[in-house]
Amino acid sequence: MGPAPAAAGPQRYVVSYQLTEAELREGRVVACSVVPCVRLFDTDELTVIWAELVEEHGPWPYRLGLEILAIDAYQLPACVNSPG
Secondary structure, three states: OOOOOOOOOOEEEEEEEEEEEEEEEOOEEEEEEEEEEEEEEOOOOHHHHHHHHHHHHOOOOOEEEEEEEEEEEEEOOHHHOOOO
């Protein structure tokens, strides 16, 4: 028989989101850009994820939006959590 399968590591969540930012000229929006972002979270609770993203990116006069696109479960390999 082959070796026993390794135990799975902790469950994490990959959150894909985007920031929409404006370029202003004389107080008017003249261009917009979308910045794609990805981050790992320990939870899939939308309110927790949203609060952390808002805190991280904070209010900024040129930010037009923050949009969560996807929350996907991700199983870390067991070796990530093993000591030494």
